[in-house]
Amino acid sequence: MIQIFTAENAFEAHLVRGRLEADGLRAEVRGEWLTGALGELPVTGLVGVWVKNEDVERARALLQQMEEFAETDDEAAEDLSGADGMTVLFA
Template identity: 45%
Template structure:
């Protein structure tokens, strides 16, 4: 039986897309990317056409959305590591000091 896939996010570029894909897969969420091949046309196409889409199975959509909402909120400010208490910039997914995942439970 095939599973329906839902597009849940448009990443601005392949680097962001792969970073988010890794974050979701670390939480056992299957991810497929679309539009990576269009990056070569960047300058010739509108910016939103070269975005890379993230797709997840419909059964995992709610969990993926929650994680992406956390990502977007965290992107606006730094975060404090629950493992060592170190302040990290918003661009980091792992604590620079101890290596703990940004989304790890305290």
């Protein structure tokens, strides 16, 4: 297996894993328990998402789609910002 994504935290890693698995790829989150050993210090780079070697290209393509969607979503949120600086989100 190969690590294809380094997450800021376990929550982000599980979101990515869930998206990959929704598309039929087997993915694992590794390192999420390492962050607890470090106490209150901010930790990055310990939590990652791993996929099988043969799924790397497909997984990277899905990650690219997720990134593009996030950028589009950020732009839409900016367009919906009110004059008072409050952002309106629709689910």
